[in-house]
Amino acid sequence: MSQKRKSGASVPRTTKSKYQPSAPSSTMTYVLGGVALLVVAALVIGGIWWSKRDKGEADQSALAASSTMIVGPENAPLIDIFEDPMCPVCKVFEQQSGAAITAAVKEGKLRVRYHTLNFLNSQSGPGDYSSRAAGALTCVAQERNTDLFLRFHSALFAAQPPEGSGNITSPELARMATEQGATPATAKCITDNEKVAEAEANAEKSSEELSKANNGRVGTPTVLHDGKPVQNLSGNAWLDEILDAKN
Template sequence: MSDKRKPEQSTSKYQPRATSSRTTYILAGAAVAVIVALVIGGIVWNSQRDTGGVDEAVLSENAALIIGAPSAPQTIDVFEDFMCPVCQEFEQQSGGSITKAIDEGTLRVRYHMLTFLDDQSSSGDYSSRAAGAAQCVGAGEDKEVFLKFHSALFADQPKEGGSTDLSNADLARIAGEQGASPATQKCVADGAKVAEAKDAADQSTTQLSKATDGQVATPTVLSGGAPVDGIMNGTGWLDDLLAEKG
């Protein structure tokens, strides 16, 4: 259970229409309302404006899992949605380097799983159920199992706008294949942490909105409460962050 924080969860109710599977999903808004505004150049813009400083305590409390030594010189917040195809690309490009830096003690990661692409799944709630499954694994297993489960869900990602997605039983099976215990698998199969994950994602989304002047996108990485540029251009972004603290 190394580096696991029990109060750390994530997921949300924001459901903008999605665009092409190779774009970054962006949401913006006013107060609590979620409004699909318009599609410009393949990017979906909504509105959820919430400016002001990022609250580090809220980011910590609402992460699905915090992984890495507390003494690590660099901490980042990673915001993803399990239905987001660009998040899958991000995991393929940077997941291995992130894990390596965690293992070397140079990086601490707070994972935030959002759910605004629920309506792009066949079941209508896949993002939320997958985020709840991640909460179960994060609460019940060590970092290695969580990271393997996280990667496995992106590897087995349902097609955006497709006719099928993964059931809770499928998610539980995948968790078991990554080493999750029977108790954790039952938590996933029962959807026991879906509501908790949604509540946490709401909080994480609010903090991300504050960091980005109201534009919430997945994938996004924050460092020191500010967005990191170039995260879809290989792993140079991570090399630069680690060099700053080296």
């Protein structure tokens, strides 16, 4: 591992992704007043949306392989959640639906594949926060501890830095993970940015599969249910409908 990734140092920027949004993100793009309108902004205006030519059906094996973490029993209803750690609407989505998703997973009623994207790197101070946060989640996922992952995932969005100049260093991310119960080995993995390259590769693959499933569009937050986009993420009615359909 290169010394350039030690102690929260800025990770060298990768080649510019083909999944760049058409215009820089702005908090005001998302915040239209109140949680309900905010979610509408995420879905109608797009939160973060951009287009790509690939269309068709997502490959389920590819979605599984590119996920940051898979939680919940195999026989439960399946959803894929796509988020960027710098996306303000993703933070709102976590605040709105995170507890209900966690409860359903713990009760064995839901299976979730989490996908961490990184196209908002440029909206952080050092220009690499999304990738490093994705790497931190990947380090935590190595422990194969569902409760730990869900706690850290929630804490990460609760501490989300502001767009434009915000940042959380890698040692600070490691400290957050430790506070949620991560091992010293996991903390070192995060501090040393050991999983950033893997997280970036998975973000690229996840974006490609989401584009296929969503008529050539990629955005955050997005939820797929059995490979198809959930159209309305307002409130938790969408989740209740998925869980009720199983019964």
